[in-house]
Amino acid sequence: MNPTTTQEETTLRTVLDRWKAAVDGHQPDLVAAQFTEDAIFQGLHPYSVGRPGVAAYYESQPLGLTADYRVLETRRLAEDLILGYLEVDFAFTDRPTVHVNLSVLLRRTGGDWAIAHYQVSRLQ
Numbered sequence: 001m002n003p004t005t006t007q008e009e010t011t012l013r014t015v016l017d018r019w020k021a022a023v024d025g026h027q028p029d030l031v032a033a034q035f036t037e038d039a040i041f042q043g044l045h046p047y048s049v050g051r052p053g054v055a056a057y058y059e060s061q062p063l064g065l066t067a068d069y070r071v072l073e074t075r076r077l078a079e080d081l082i083l084g085y086l087e088v089d090f091a092f093t094d095r096p097t098v099h100v101n102l103s104v105l106l107r108r109t110g111g112d113w114a115i116a117h118y119q120v121s122r123l124q
Contacts, residue, residue: 008074012084015106015113016069023067028058035115036107042119044100054118064093069102080108081116088120098122 015034022030032055041047041054048054073085083105090098105117 008076008082009071011082011113012071012074012104012106015115016071016084016086016104019115020067020069023058023061023065026058026061026063026065028055028061031055031058035118036109039115040117040119044098044120044122062092062094066091077105082106082113 019031019034022028022034032051035041035051035054038050039054040049041057043057045057048057067088067090069086069088071084071086073083075083077083084103086102086104088100088102090100092098099122101121101123103117103119103121104115106113107116
């Protein structure tokens, strides 16, 4: 049985569609804007805390990088917290696609949702 609810997945997709558009457009500041001010971010390099680290990470990515995601699971942990578990394919113009699993924690701040925690796992 899939415990994912329509409302939670819709919320997750709204945030991740903005993240994907900014990643695909190589707009690191717009990627970072999808995160909370104090977000913990773990890509495939050492972790960082806050939007500047997120922006620096995506600034270092090559032009042409794209992200395609598939939602596997969501959980509402509290009224203002949603956990998402996804598969993401990061495609490059000059090397093989990198397949990762991604866990995100969305937090509602004010009237909008943003990523408060982002952790990539590369399974071998």
